[in-house]
Amino acid sequence: MQLTxxxxxxxxxxxxxxxxLRVLRxxxxxxxxxxxxxxxxxxxxxxxxxxxxxPRRAVYSCLTLAAACGDVQxxxxxGVAQGSVLHPLQQAFIAxxxxxxxxxxxxxxxxxxxxxxxxxxxxxxxxxxxxxxNLCRCGTYPNILLAVRAAAEQLHHGR
Amino acid sequence: MAGKRFVATKVEVEGREDTxxxxxxxxxxxxxxxxxPLEIVGQCVPRADAREKVTGRAVYTADVxxxxxxHAAVIRAxxxxxxxxxxxxxxxxEIAGVQDVxxxxxxxxxxxxxxxLFDHTIRFAGQPLAAVAADSWHAARLAAxxxxxxxxxxxxxxxxxxxxxxxxxxxxxxxxxxxNSPRVTQRGDVEAGLREADVVVxxxxxxxxxxxxxxxxxxxxxxxxxxxxxxWESTQGIFNTRSDLAxxxxxxxxxxxxxxxxxxxxxxxxxxxxxxxxxAAALARKTGQPVRCVLDRxxxxxxxxxxxxxxxxxxxxxxxxxxxxxxxxxxxxxxxVGGWFAGPGKIFHELYACANVRTTETFVYTHTGAMAxxxxxxxxxxxxxxxxxxxxxxxxxxxxxxxxxRRNYADRDQxxxxxxxxxxxxxxxxxxxxxxxxxxRREAAAGPWRRGSGVASVSWPAGGGPxxxxxxxxxxxxxxDVLTGSQDLGTGSRTVFAQIAAEAxxxxxxxxxxxxxxxxxxxxxxxxxxxQTTASVGPAVRMAAEDARRKLLDAAATxxxxxxxxxxxxxxxxxxxxxxxxxxxxxxxxxKLRHVMIIGNGSRGPNPDQTAxxxxxxxxxxxxxxxxxxxxRVLRVVAAHDSGRIINPRLAQxxxxxxxxxxxxxxxxxxxxxxxxxxxxxxxxxxxxKIPTLADLPQIDAxxxxxxxxxxxxxxxxxxxxxxxxxxxxxxANAVSDAIGAEINALPVTPWRVVSARARDSGETA
Numbered sequence: 001m002q003l004t005x006x007x008x009x010x011x012x013x014x015x016x017x018x019x020x021l022r023v024l025r026x027x028x029x030x031x032x033x034x035x036x037x038x039x040x041x042x043x044x045x046x047x048x049x050x051x052x053x054x055p056r057r058a059v060y061s062c063l064t065l066a067a068a069c070g071d072v073q074x075x076x077x078x079g080v081a082q083g084s085v086l087h088p089l090q091q092a093f094i095a096x097x098x099x100x101x102x103x104x105x106x107x108x109x110x111x112x113x114x115x116x117x118x119x120x121x122x123x124x125x126x127x128x129x130x131x132x133x134n135l136c137r138c139g140t141y142p143n144i145l146l147a148v149r150a151a152a153e154q155l156h157h158g159r
Numbered sequence: 160m161a162g163k164r165f166v167a168t169k170v171e172v173e174g175r176e177d178t179x180x181x182x183x184x185x186x187x188x189x190x191x192x193x194x195x196p197l198e199i200v201g202q203c204v205p206r207a208d209a210r211e212k213v214t215g216r217a218v219y220t221a222d223v224x225x226x227x228x229x230h231a232a233v234i235r236a237x238x239x240x241x242x243x244x245x246x247x248x249x250x251x252x253e254i255a256g257v258q259d260v261x262x263x264x265x266x267x268x269x270x271x272x273x274x275x276l277f278d279h280t281i282r283f284a285g286q287p288l289a290a291v292a293a294d295s296w297h298a299a300r301l302a303a304x305x306x307x308x309x310x311x312x313x314x315x316x317x318x319x320x321x322x323x324x325x326x327x328x329x330x331x332x333x334x335x336x337x338x339n340s341p342r343v344t345q346r347g348d349v350e351a352g353l354r355e356a357d358v359v360v361x362x363x364x365x366x367x368x369x370x371x372x373x374x375x376x377x378x379x380x381x382x383x384x385x386x387x388x389x390x391w392e393s394t395q396g397i398f399n400t401r402s403d404l405a406x407x408x409x410x411x412x413x414x415x416x417x418x419x420x421x422x423x424x425x426x427x428x429x430x431x432x433x434x435x436x437x438x439a440a441a442l443a444r445k446t447g448q449p450v451r452c453v454l455d456r457x458x459x460x461x462x463x464x465x466x467x468x469x470x471x472x473x474x475x476x477x478x479x480x481x482x483x484x485x486x487x488x489x490x491x492x493x494x495x496v497g498g499w500f501a502g503p504g505k506i507f508h509e510l511y512a513c514a515n516v517r518t519t520e521t522f523v524y525t526h527t528g529a530m531a532x533x534x535x536x537x538x539x540x541x542x543x544x545x546x547x548x549x550x551x552x553x554x555x556x557x558x559x560x561x562x563x564x565r566r567n568y569a570d571r572d573q574x575x576x577x578x579x580x581x582x583x584x585x586x587x588x589x590x591x592x593x594x595x596x597x598x599x600r601r602e603a604a605a606g607p608w609r610r611g612s613g614v615a616s617v618s619w620p621a622g623g624g625p626x627x628x629x630x631x632x633x634x635x636x637x638x639x640d641v642l643t644g645s646q647d648l649g650t651g652s653r654t655v656f657a658q659i660a661a662e663a664x665x666x667x668x669x670x671x672x673x674x675x676x677x678x679x680x681x682x683x684x685x686x687x688x689x690x691q692t693t694a695s696v697g698p699a700v701r702m703a704a705e706d707a708r709r710k711l712l713d714a715a716a717t718x719x720x721x722x723x724x725x726x727x728x729x730x731x732x733x734x735x736x737x738x739x740x741x742x743x744x745x746x747x748x749x750x751k752l753r754h755v756m757i758i759g760n761g762s763r764g765p766n767p768d769q770t771a772x773x774x775x776x777x778x779x780x781x782x783x784x785x786x787x788x789x790x791x792r793v794l795r796v797v798a799a800h801d802s803g804r805i806i807n808p809r810l811a812q813x814x815x816x817x818x819x820x821x822x823x824x825x826x827x828x829x830x831x832x833x834x835x836x837x838x839x840x841x842x843x844x845x846x847x848x849k850i851p852t853l854a855d856l857p858q859i860d861a862x863x864x865x866x867x868x869x870x871x872x873x874x875x876x877x878x879x880x881x882x883x884x885x886x887x888x889x890x891x892a893n894a895v896s897d898a899i900g901a902e903i904n905a906l907p908v909t910p911w912r913v914v915s916a917r918a919r920d921s922g923e924t925a
Contacts, residue, residue, distance in 0.1 A: 017297070026296060031222035032215015034423070036374045037456040041845040044374055077215035090213040094205055097809050100817060101649025102212030103374040103423030109213060132854040135845060137374050137424050138649055139820030140813060141856045 001070050005030065006079025012066075020061040020069055021045045024076060032077035032106045036135075038062045043134030046107035048075035048114055058114035077106035080113065088158070089113055089151040098147035100138035108134050112148045120156055124149070168765030170624030171772070172689035173536060174505045181625040184764045188663070188698075188705050190869035191804060199662040200874075203809035207654040207673060208421070208647070217421040220393040223380045225449035229258055229292040231442050232299035233434070233458055234306045236286040239526040239838025240315035240328055243279040243288060247307035251291050254305060256298030259446045261438060262289040269407045269437050272497050272529040273462060276437055281310060282330060282496045283527050284839040285461030287434050292442045292450055300455075315526040315838040319470065319491045322525045330496060330524035337500065337522040344504055345517035346573065352485030352515030356476025359485075360552050364473060364544035365905040366503075366888075367830035368493065369466040371533055372850055375423020377463050378453030381439040388415045388444075392436055393422040395429045395646055396686030401678045403432035404440060419676035425648045426821075427532030428464040430686055460843035464531020465831060468493040469503050471544040475552050481563040483513035488544070490520045498530025503541030506885075508574040509618055509773075510545060511567035526838055532688060534821060535619060535881035539888065546615040546889035547904060550896065560893070561588060561597055561614050572771035580772045580870035583801040584616065587777035587864055591799035594860055595779040607787040610794075611898025614779045615886030621802060621878030622772020622871045623694030625763040628682035631660050631703040633711055633757040637731060637746025639666050641673040641703070644681035645696045650880060651810035652692050656700045658806055659874065663704035664711070664759075665728025666745065690774065690878025693806060698872045699761040707759025715743055718751050764872075772871045774878055776800040778819075778886040782894040786917060789910030791895055793823055793857040800861070800882055803868035804875035815861035815883040822887025824851045827907050 003010045003023070010028060021038070024030040024047070036044035040063040048056040049064070049072040056075060080087045089109050092098070099105045108131060115122055115130040122130065127148050136144065167178050191197060211217040236243075248260040263277040270276065277288055288308060293299035316322040322335040329335065353359055380391040388410060394400045397417040404415045422429070439452035454463070469492050476485035486507050492500075504518030530536075553563040565588060572579055591597075592614075599612040629643035641660045647653045653673040661668040674681065684696050708728055715733040716723035719741060727736050733748065735741040743751075766772065778798040784791050796819050805811045828849035832841045842848045861883065867875030892903045895913065901920035905912060 022296060025222075029224065030215075031218070031224075034219070034374070035221065035453075036376070036423075037845045039456070039844065039846075041456075042374065077213075081214055086210070086213065093213045094209040097206055097209070097813050099206070099209065099212050099649075100651075100813055101374065101422060101424045102208070102217055103219060103649075105212045106215045128854045128856070132852040135374065135850060135852060137372055137426070137821075137850060138813075139817030139851065141820060141851070141853045142816050142859055143813060144853065145856065 001067065003066065003069055003074065005074045006076060014067045016067050018066045020047065020064040020066045023066040024061060030076050030078055033061055034103055034106060035062065043107045043111060044104050046110045046134060048110055056114055056117055058111045077110060080109060088154045092147040092151035096143045096147040096150060098140055098143040100140050104134060104136045108136065108144055116152055116155060121152055166765055168625065170766060171620040171622065172691060173501060173532060174620060179625060181765055182762060184702055184762050187764065188701055188873050190873045191867060191875045192869050193865065193867045197662055199658050199668050200806050204654055204658055204668050204807055206651055206810060207657055219375055219421045219423055220378045220380060220391050221453045223391045225380065225382055228449040228451055229294065229442065229446060230296045230299040231290050231292050231438055231450050231452035232303035233287050233438065234289040234303050234308065235458065236281040236284060236288055237308065238281055238310055238312045239284045239317055241281050241310050241312040243281065244309040244311050246289060248289060250305040250307060251302035254298055254302045256294040257291055257302045258294065259292050259442065260289060261442050261445060265445060266437065266441050271432065271434050271437060272464065272531060274496060276434060285528060287462065290438045290442060292446055317526050317833045317835060317838045319493050319523045319525060322523050330526055335524050337494065339500060340521045342500065342502065342520045343517065344508065347515030349485045349487050349515045349517045353476045356484045357479040358552065358555055359474060359476045360548060360555060361474045362548060362551060362904055364471045364547055366469045366540045366543055367906055368468040369533060369825055369829045370460050370831050370848055371426045371428040371464060372460065372845065372848060373424035373426055373428065376454040376456065376459040377429060377433045377435045379436040379439040380449060380451045381443040382449040383443050386414060388440060389418065390436060390440060391418050393429055394419050395425040395648060395688055396431055397644060397646060397676055397678050398683055399431040399686055400436065404436065407437055408440065416679040419646055422648055426534050427536065427688060430532060430688055433463060456845060457843045460848060461840055462528050464533065465495065465528060466533035466536060467530045467540065469540045471503055473544050473548045475548045477552050477556065479556065481553065481556055481558045481566050483511055483567050485515040486513050488518040492520055492522050494522050494524050495527040495529045496524060501532065501536035503537050503544060506538045506541040507545055509569065509572060510616055512569040512573065513567065527833060534818065534884045538619060538885050539825065542615060542885050543889045543892065543906060546886065547892055550893045551902065559598060561592055564616055575771065577769045577771055580622065580767065580770050581803065581866060581868040582775060583864050583866050584775040584777065587775060587799035587801055590864055591777045591779055591797050595797040597779060599781065607785045609784050609786055609898040610781065611784065611894040612779065612781045613890040613893025613897055614777065615889035615893065617776035617778060617882050617885040619690060619774050619882045619885060620772065621690040621694065621774035621882065622766060623691040623878060624766045627684040627695045627699045627763040629696065629699040629703040629761045630682060631664065631707040631759040633707055633745060633749065635749040635753060637670065637744055637749045639664060639671045641671060641700055642681050643675060643684055643696055643700060644678060645675050645684040645692060646687040647675055648687055650692065650814060651807060654810060655693055655806045656696065659697050659700045660704040663701045664708045667731045670731050690880045693876050694872055694878055695763055697874045697876055699763045701761065701874055703759040703761030705759065706761060707757055710757045710759065711748065714752060714757065715748055718748060719743060767870055770870065772877065774800065774802040774882045776882045776886060778890045780890040780894045782891060782898055784895055784898040784913060786899055789913035791827060791908055791913060793891060795858045796887065798861040798883060799864055800879060801864050801866055802879035802882065803866055803871060803877040805863050806876055811863065811879055812861060814880055816859050818883025819859055819861060819887055820851050822884040823855065825906065826888035826891040830907050
């Protein structure tokens with residue numbers, strides 16, 4: 001079958017049990033998507049999926065079967081920047097130091113991206129709710145909150 | 160006669176002090192006292208590896224892939240105590256893709272924190288018994304599940320109370336308490352101190368077992384090339400891991416290379432080789448192929464260490480005006496099957512002035528996973544009991560709870576009777592209480608919600624020490640490398656070292672790259688533990704950069720035909736002082752020198768004698784408590800910290816906020832729960848073991864008081880990683896007790912504990 005990831009099409013033989021997380025990491029070497037709990041509890045493996053023309057939404061790739069992704073466009077952290085130009089969310093994460101060890105960062109950025117596409121100017125409470133499924137043990141939450149707000153401002157007013 | 164070149168010096172790590180013989184550096188850079196103007200040190204330079212982290216390009220251990228690499232999975236004990244009757248691994252080998260298995264006979268003599276690897280005597284649920292290696296992760300997991308493990312279960316002791324029963328099941332052959340138990344540490348005469356007291360309070364405090372729960376589980380990738388072993392490992396100590404592996408496999412140190420690039424948090428659990436490291440290396444040796452062994456979440460939660468649970472019986476005596484006359488602690492500390500002795504007692508000896516102190520600590524083995532250092536081990540637990548007791552005695556005496564802490568200010572390190580290199584705790588009290596607006600005005604209760612406030616003080620040995628080494632290399636293209644075998648756990652050490660080197664060398668910080676984490680190619684530094692790294696490695700980096708600067712100026716002097724002492728280095732340009740038309744950039748010098756290298760060497764000098772090198776803090780919390788449901792909301796935390804000079808305020812603040820958030824988790828939710836009848840952990844997942852989320856974030860105002868501790872070392876910087884977690888649970892429990900008018904003397908402060916404390920104390924407080 002075919003998987004469309006970050007705009008590129010991959011022909012791949014899939015067994016029915018393979019999760020999107022394992023396929024991304026082990027078979028396509030897209031290791032920016034992280035594994036931490038592998039059971040939908042931490043958000044480190046968050047990626048975006050979108051049906052034809054539909055909005056991108058955040059899913060836990062550890063709970064998503066790869067074989068069910070034939071008809072969707074998948075976005076991983078590797079597909080967020082345009083070449084060497086970082087997405088405003090990525091820039092804001094750097095500017096506000098919204099990371100420490102960085103292990104949860106790809107998932108945080110993708111969850112935030114899905115939020116901003118759905119709700120361009122989220123309230124603080126919207127951000128807290130949308131990202132509460134993405135754990136950060138280093139406790140970088142204050143800066144993640146600042147970064148997402150700053151990126152929302154920039155995307156909304158900056159274009 | 161010249162003095163000796165190698166001298167003895169003392170270094171304190173997490174309360175353990177030892178003596179090391181180190182070389183006195185060739186020259187001693189002038190101390191960066193507060194009046195020295197610095198341009199790059201002290202700036203909020205962006206995290207050096209931020210771009211790699213936001214693009215997913217940062218390579219963590221589980222991302223390392225080698226040609227022909229196998230995946231390992233671990234088979235674990237289903238019971239807490241007993242023995243393996245039989246272990247049938249043939250079904251594992253029948254699964255497609257499985258290449259080999261690893262069991263006790265393959266790893267004889269390999270011991271880790273929990274004892275002999277794959278021991279057939281089972282001493283905790285989750286103990287590794289065997290491992291498999293397969294072509295894919297999936298096949299390895301299937302194979303691990305296919306193993307047929309028959310065990311003979313024996314009665315277990317998973318709690319301290321059970322382990323101390325007269326006929327308790329034995330956890331270790333030497334008994335259920337450690338050889339050094341009870342560890343009694345005392346000064347003065349506590350009986351006399353208690354007689355002298357106008358008021359004595361006596362309470363029992365309890366703290367839970369907490370789990371590190373780093374986002375990245377333990378893991379290693381091992382490759383053998385002949386008798387040379389290379390291991391990629393998520394570790395806080397590449398050189399410790401190297402020693403562990405060399406010993407386990409009978410190799411010389413230099414036959415082992417440990418590489419650590421990025422890691423997803425450690426918090427004390429990743430200080431040397433772990434079961435996963437040995438399994439990867441042993442399977443790689445057996446199969447002749449590279450092996451990756453990364454733990455699953457359950458393995459991570461049951462067998463990679465934890466913070467000890469404690470029961471602390473505390474007696475405090477004070478005079479009517481609130482001066483402490485005696486502090487007595489009798490504590491039971493749960494070790495699990497192993498670990499080291501980070502008791503809650505030490506903070507009783509150092510936090511407040513008191514002539515009479517006695518701590519008695521009994522370290523108890525239980526049939527549970529081994530203890531490991533967890534961010535300020537011992538101090539976090541001890542601070543909870545001591546700071547609760549301080550509040551109780553202040554309330555008893557009718558003295559303001561901040562004032563009683565000021566009245567017992569310790570000017571000296573009383574534990575070892577020596578001076579502090581620097582101590583600005585009083586300024587922390589001043590500045591934090593002002594920002595917090597202490598004492599809080601009590602509002603009239605509206606509905607079931609009550610507000611309360613609390614404070615706690617913090618001290619922690621954070622001076623670092625030798626040995627640590629660094630090289631600074633100026634490249635032909637004018638860029639600069641800092642080379643040091645240290646680790647960046649997400650703490651920011653890559654960035655901080657680059658700033659120190661840029662400042663000392665006169666380079667632009669964006670021209671400086673830090674290369675870390677390789678035992679074969681980089682000079683030695685110690686583990687990144689005990690809030691040690693900046694104060695240990697920073698001075699070595701600075702000295703290496705100063706050395707490189709002298710050489711670079713000498714080279715420029717020849718190239719420009721001027722005396723070296725007329726030259727200055729700034730922003731990667733060398734100029735004749737006051738003659739700005741005569742200048743060469745580092746790149747121009749590099750081009751002229753071609754492959755003649757400029758390399759500076761630096762080492763960390765000895766610590767000052769008879770001096771305690773500590774960091775301090777005052778932490779305040781405001782909470783809102785629903786007295787009907789017991790729900791607690793932390794509204795605000797204000798924390799003032801004294802860690803000497805701060806190299807990068809933004810990164811330092813990130814770490815303070817992170818430590819405070821871990822403290823909030825420890826205060827309100829975190830507790831490993833063991834089913835006492837089955838002996839198994841009930842919550843080895845991230846859903847059931849609750850850590851804070853973004854939704855739990857209160858307002859946090861964490862900052863540093865301005866200081867530079869140049870008695871500690873010439874950069875003036877001390878550690879700051881652990882202090883932020885130390886006082887938070889205590890401050891929150893104090894605030895909750897304040898809010899509800901009933902004592903909270905156990906953690907975590909669950910709704911049930913709040914409601915039952917109210918019910919228990921309602922007779923006195925209603």
